[in-house]
Amino acid sequence: MPDKNLKKQLIIQAAIQVFSKKNFFNSTISEIAQKANVAEGTIYQYFKNKEDLFFSIPVEKTKEFSTELDLHLQGMSGASNKIRKFIWYYLYFFKMNPEYARTLMLEMRVSKNFVKTKAYKSFRPFANKVLDIIREGQKEGMIREDMNIYILRQLLLGFLEHIVTRWLLKGEKYDLLGHCDEVYELVFQGIGGMKNFQGLR
Amino acid sequence: MPDKNLKKQLIIQAAIQVFSKKNFFNSTISEIAQKANVAEGTIYQYFKNKEDLFFSIPVEKTKEFSTELDLHLQGMSGASNKIRKFIWYYLYFFKMNPEYARTLMLEMRVSKNFVKTKAYKSFRPFANKVLDIIREGQKEGMIREDMNIYILRQLLLGFLEHIVTRWLLKGEKYDLLGHCDEVYELVFQGIGGMKNFQGLR
Amino acid sequence: MPDKNLKKQLIIQAAIQVFSKKNFFNSTISEIAQKANVAEGTIYQYFKNKEDLFFSIPVEKTKEFSTELDLHLQGMSGASNKIRKFIWYYLYFFKMNPEYARTLMLEMRVSKNFVKTKAYKSFRPFANKVLDIIREGQKEGMIREDMNIYILRQLLLGFLEHIVTRWLLKGEKYDLLGHCDEVYELVFQGIGGMKNFQGLR
Amino acid sequence: MPDKNLKKQLIIQAAIQVFSKKNFFNSTISEIAQKANVAEGTIYQYFKNKEDLFFSIPVEKTKEFSTELDLHLQGMSGASNKIRKFIWYYLYFFKMNPEYARTLMLEMRVSKNFVKTKAYKSFRPFANKVLDIIREGQKEGMIREDMNIYILRQLLLGFLEHIVTRWLLKGEKYDLLGHCDEVYELVFQGIGGMKNFQGLR
DNA sequence: AATGAATGAGAATTCATTCAT
DNA sequence: AATGAATGAATTCTCATTCAT
Numbered sequence: 001m002p003d004k005n006l007k008k009q010l011i012i013q014a015a016i017q018v019f020s021k022k023n024f025f026n027s028t029i030s031e032i033a034q035k036a037n038v039a040e041g042t043i044y045q046y047f048k049n050k051e052d053l054f055f056s057i058p059v060e061k062t063k064e065f066s067t068e069l070d071l072h073l074q075g076m077s078g079a080s081n082k083i084r085k086f087i088w089y090y091l092y093f094f095k096m097n098p099e100y101a102r103t104l105m106l107e108m109r110v111s112k113n114f115v116k117t118k119a120y121k122s123f124r125p126f127a128n129k130v131l132d133i134i135r136e137g138q139k140e141g142m143i144r145e146d147m148n149i150y151i152l153r154q155l156l157l158g159f160l161e162h163i164v165t166r167w168l169l170k171g172e173k174y175d176l177l178g179h180c181d182e183v184y185e186l187v188f189q190g191i192g193g194m195k196n197f198q199g200l201r
Numbered sequence: 202m203p204d205k206n207l208k209k210q211l212i213i214q215a216a217i218q219v220f221s222k223k224n225f226f227n228s229t230i231s232e233i234a235q236k237a238n239v240a241e242g243t244i245y246q247y248f249k250n251k252e253d254l255f256f257s258i259p260v261e262k263t264k265e266f267s268t269e270l271d272l273h274l275q276g277m278s279g280a281s282n283k284i285r286k287f288i289w290y291y292l293y294f295f296k297m298n299p300e301y302a303r304t305l306m307l308e309m310r311v312s313k314n315f316v317k318t319k320a321y322k323s324f325r326p327f328a329n330k331v332l333d334i335i336r337e338g339q340k341e342g343m344i345r346e347d348m349n350i351y352i353l354r355q356l357l358l359g360f361l362e363h364i365v366t367r368w369l370l371k372g373e374k375y376d377l378l379g380h381c382d383e384v385y386e387l388v389f390q391g392i393g394g395m396k397n398f399q400g401l402r
Numbered sequence: 403m404p405d406k407n408l409k410k411q412l413i414i415q416a417a418i419q420v421f422s423k424k425n426f427f428n429s430t431i432s433e434i435a436q437k438a439n440v441a442e443g444t445i446y447q448y449f450k451n452k453e454d455l456f457f458s459i460p461v462e463k464t465k466e467f468s469t470e471l472d473l474h475l476q477g478m479s480g481a482s483n484k485i486r487k488f489i490w491y492y493l494y495f496f497k498m499n500p501e502y503a504r505t506l507m508l509e510m511r512v513s514k515n516f517v518k519t520k521a522y523k524s525f526r527p528f529a530n531k532v533l534d535i536i537r538e539g540q541k542e543g544m545i546r547e548d549m550n551i552y553i554l555r556q557l558l559l560g561f562l563e564h565i566v567t568r569w570l571l572k573g574e575k576y577d578l579l580g581h582c583d584e585v586y587e588l589v590f591q592g593i594g595g596m597k598n599f600q601g602l603r
Numbered sequence: 604m605p606d607k608n609l610k611k612q613l614i615i616q617a618a619i620q621v622f623s624k625k626n627f628f629n630s631t632i633s634e635i636a637q638k639a640n641v642a643e644g645t646i647y648q649y650f651k652n653k654e655d656l657f658f659s660i661p662v663e664k665t666k667e668f669s670t671e672l673d674l675h676l677q678g679m680s681g682a683s684n685k686i687r688k689f690i691w692y693y694l695y696f697f698k699m700n701p702e703y704a705r706t707l708m709l710e711m712r713v714s715k716n717f718v719k720t721k722a723y724k725s726f727r728p729f730a731n732k733v734l735d736i737i738r739e740g741q742k743e744g745m746i747r748e749d750m751n752i753y754i755l756r757q758l759l760l761g762f763l764e765h766i767v768t769r770w771l772l773k774g775e776k777y778d779l780l781g782h783c784d785e786v787y788e789l790v791f792q793g794i795g796g797m798k799n800f801q802g803l804r
Numbered sequence: 805a806a807t808g809a810a811t812g813a814g815a816a817t818t819c820a821t822t823c824a825t
Numbered sequence: 826a827a828t829g830a831a832t833g834a835a836t837t838c839t840c841a842t843t844c845a846t
Binding site: 028029030040041044049050 | 840841
Binding site for chain 5: 007033038039040041042045
């Protein structure tokens, strides 16, 4: 299994590189195979087709994200700290994976049927984790009990997405991590003050 | 010229429909030709190639936008009114052209070299018009003299873009025009109040 | 008629330029039309199709050649002089028309069905002229009576063709006219001396 | 490798047939594929594009020529004999491959940039072989030491080319092999006697 | 499991030719 | 006679996918 997974990982890593440089249609299976050091046919042993491989990228990356996130949250106490950490790690992760960021934010997320893909579904466990932290915040009194936690989660994740997307469109020229505070404050303090503000997503 | 332009318009209209339903690569010249009721070869009499046709869409649409906008601003006085009208018309335009909106915001805007295209360049005159209104607002005292008008414009247009993009990603389920006030207030009143807010784009 | 012919000439001149730079298939009617300052459709008023236009070039050029040749032979006496003049003019003509030379020698003459074309037929009157000179030479005693004048003509024209072709293949780097004597001598003196020599064409 | 080469050979053989009957532009990949009993796409696995396939023909044919020539020269002694054999084999080869002859002599050889093609480059080793024989002739005293062997080679190959070309233009009606002596004598004896003769190429 | 040769559908693009004006 | 917009057949080439080894 580790050996089997190794090859799959190899292919996905190659796919990330190729797809992020060229977009779905201009990327070729042949190039991915070359970069992964496997034969073209081998790819079809692990993935149904090109599209399947494409959407497997976020599935794998999200697993990676979750695992690492858990490590970072390990041993921390206090929802406030955890949320800060989460925001920081979210931005850190995309800062460190700008190629994947482009593919996910500017190509996949934007496609009409993204929500129907396995990629979208793979976000669920990670989204649940966010919900848990928010609930913890409510217990601690940091977040009002009457607040709709689903909307709050949507607000948080939506704004993070927006921050990353903006950064990509601007050419990744500034430091993503500089926005940690902005997110934290906008989401957790700005909410009360802005009447017409319905969340950025 | 009216006859000649007619055919070009016919093709562009067909292109808008096809490109917005399918994305650049899955759209075929053949389908566009069919929808425009012309031969495939005819398209190449008006456009250099598929990409040229693709990026001609915003060029034409932006012309249309500008012309109509002028009509709407005709006879109005007061920068404040003009800005409100502009915001309203911007949202109204994309509400009425959702297919074009998808193509522009989710496919073109997001592509790596968009700023190098003729589409991007075609925004210039329209962006200048916005600047004129802002300057008028400064003269009238509605906007502080020490404000950087370029940043203000960027803020306004960026937020409008954002509003439209969000709407598209959410499946065009709510009424875009419901956001007129939000934009106006965020851009022209929120600025002072939000310490950490650096503009959404 | 002069006006009508003018346009036809215009087109042929343009065709010569275009066809000689690019070969039949890479040359386009559109480019010829542009260069001739006429509409594409106009070409089809004068020529049945692209091929017809192509093979009209030698027809016209051969007329030009003949007319000019006549002028050069005017007032000359003595077959020997006339033959020398003919050789000189032949080489001079292609020296002055290298583009046409390429087309004729390296593209047309080499094509399988060249002898069936009107171009080939248009050589006839000019070939007769050569025959006349040879006959004159026989009368004057310069050429043996028992010599087959058709073979002699073939030898002469064939060798001239060869000289021009070689010059073209070598990149037109040396002066064609330097070969006048060689032709004259090979054809009119070498014949007796070379046992196995059956004429170069 | 034998299997792999087989398919490549299959395609080249088909290409020779098609290209020699129709010329480069009128020949289609589709027809070549049909004749070779492979899919069109298969051709592109072995050749970069149509032009590459076209110029691969002489590359392969020249290999074949060289290999066979070696066999024929095997065990022979005496430069004079070798040269006679070479001349014979050269003419024999094109007699047996008239389709290839047409393509090489009347289409490729004549094209403006032939010397830049890989086809032209593939002649080199074979040309060297000729040089070796000539040098051998010098050692044996058959060829004068003060003769420029490069010019002699050029003369020999040029005249052979010319003989074949003439034969093709005349419709392949007579026997090419009847010219063996003519070539041998012209090149190796005619040289001294003909003052103005500078070699036919 | 891995391979990679073979496939062939599919698409963009070109351009000679026509024909209504 | 002249035009040039419109045509659409024709062709090259690409590449995801399959399958025999």
